[in-house]
Amino acid sequence: MNVLVTGGCGYIGGTVATILMQAGHSVTVLDNLCHSRRDQLPKGAAFVEADIADRVTVEKVLRDLRPDGVLHFAALIEAGESMQKPEMYFRNNTASTLGLLESMHATGVKRIVFSSTAAVYGEPERVPITEDAALQPTNTYGESKLLVEYMLTWLNRLQGLHYASLRYFNVAGALPGRGEMHEPESHIIPLILDVALGRRASISIFGDDYDTPDGTCIRDYIHVADLADAHILALQSLETKDKLICNLGNGTGFSVKQVVEAARRITGHPIPVEMKPRRAGDPARLVASSERARTELGWTPKRTNIETILESAWEWQQQRYQTA
Numbered sequence: 364m365n366v367l368v369t370g371g372c373g374y375i376g377g378t379v380a381t382i383l384m385q386a387g388h389s390v391t392v393l394d395n396l397c398h399s400r401r402d403q404l405p406k407g408a409a410f411v412e413a414d415i416a417d418r419v420t421v422e423k424v425l426r427d428l429r430p431d432g433v434l435h436f437a438a439l440i441e442a443g444e445s446m447q448k449p450e451m452y453f454r455n456n457t458a459s460t461l462g463l464l465e466s467m468h469a470t471g472v473k474r475i476v477f478s479s480t481a482a483v484y485g486e487p488e489r490v491p492i493t494e495d496a497a498l499q500p501t502n503t504y505g506e507s508k509l510l511v512e513y514m515l516t517w518l519n520r521l522q523g524l525h526y527a528s529l530r531y532f533n534v535a536g537a538l539p540g541r542g543e544m545h546e547p548e549s550h551i552i553p554l555i556l557d558v559a560l561g562r563r564a565s566i567s568i569f570g571d572d573y574d575t576p577d578g579t580c581i582r583d584y585i586h587v588a589d590l591a592d593a594h595i596l597a598l599q600s601l602e603t604k605d606k607l608i609c610n611l612g613n614g615t616g617f618s619v620k621q622v623v624e625a626a627r628r629i630t631g632h633p634i635p636v637e638m639k640p641r642r643a644g645d646p647a648r649l650v651a652s653s654e655r656a657r658t659e660l661g662w663t664p665k666r667t668n669i670e671t672i673l674e675s676a677w678e679w680q681q682q683r684y685q686t687a
Contacts, residue, residue, distance in 0.1 A: 364598065365389045367430045369415050369463065370437030371408065372399035374543045375478065375534055375587060379434060380405040381541060382591040391428055393421070394437065403544060416459040418466050425470040432474030432598045433467060435460065438508070441549045442482060445504035446643045456507035461514060468522055474601040475515070476594055479528045481583070481610070481649045483509040490616070491583075491652035494530070494608050501646055512608075525605045527597040532583035532612040532651050534590055536672040542587075542679030552584075552673065555623060556680040559632035566634060568619050570641035575648065579619035583612035583650040586666035586675070596660040607659060612651025613667045622669065629673050 366383060370376040371392030377399075380390045384407050391409040404410050413420040415437050438456045439445070445452040460477075467475065482505030483498050500506040518524040535552045537543070543553045557563045571578040593611050600607060617625075620636075627634050656662045666672060 364431040367391050368434045369393050372403045376436035377403055377405050378538055378587045379591040379594050380408050416462040418462055421466040422470055425466055425472050434476045434594055436478045442502045442504040443642050445502050449503040452503050452507040457510045460511045474525045476527045476597045479530045480508045481530050481532045486646040490648050491614055491650045493652045494610055494655055519606050525601040527607040530610050532585055532649055534587050535584050536586035536675040537679035552676050555626045556677055558634045559630035565637045567637050567639050569639050571638055573647040575618055577618050577620045580645055581616040581618045581648045583616050584669055584672055585612050586672050589664035589666055593662045596662050609656040610651040610653050611656055612653050613664055614653055616650035617669050625669050625673055629677055
């Protein structure tokens with residue numbers, strides 16, 4: 364396949380692009396580098412520095428490339444920040460994606476895999492969460508992604524756009540030589556590992572009074588390589604399917620305290636904890652049912668153990684700072 368990957372210098376987009384090329388596919392990355400770096404471009408990928416809202420540039424890229432499809436990862440991702448700057452999230456995640464979709468329609472590109480999120484569900488009524496659960500985000504990050512899902516539904520119906528919305532949970536882990544490098548970093552596993560590396564004094568836990576066994580939030584962690592496999596399968600499935608909405612997760616949840624304990628075992632570091640108040644919009648539990656992805660895509664996550672995920676992330680973090 365010939366694929367355009369938006370946000371392909373980032374953590375998830377770059378991992379998917381890398382695995383695509385390892386499988387023999389051709390990849391062009393489009394990224395504005397607002398939260399990533401040029402040196403994180405996957406080796407062997409073509410590169411265009413541009414914003415997805417820049418229709419002149421994006422349409423030229425699409426006309427020249429004639430891709431089999433678009434894998435769309437470009438977005439702002441910090442739920443806490445989205446509650447402080449909601450307008451920034453609606454502009455970057457929702458309005459800019461509309462620009463990308465307009466460019467695709469103008470150039471006749473008919474397939475897109477959209478990087479959605481479990482945040483579209485908000486506080487679920489039951490766990491594990493299935494795709495038919497109520498969509499009621501509790502933060503503007505989730506709302507900004509849900510609005511894109513609504514647009515995709517209408518463009519599928521009215522313009523024949525083939526789309527897959529993949530709603531994922533907490534993505535973690537690393538490939539050899541490639542892992543999380545968010546700027547700034549906001550994800551819990553690299554923050555925990557920064558403590559083990561001596562780069563931070565402690566890890567903050569936001570709230571220990573949730574209705575969970577140990578009082579801390581429970582999340583479903585999925586290895587980034589398993590996530591990449593699902594994206595490739597989803598893009599291939601759009602040759603015959605016109606739409607697909609799937610959760611991607613392990614179906615097993617781990618609390619923040621459990622993740623910290625596992626990191627202590629793997630790193631051999633005490634990893635001090637600092638308790639802080641809850642963050643606005645954080646649901647107590649987010650755990651996926653991934654039966655639809657398993658059934659419709661033939662996808663099976665291979666790295667479901669939290670220790671396995673942490674071990675790959677720990678190897679990457681040590682390598683990252685040894686070579687920095």
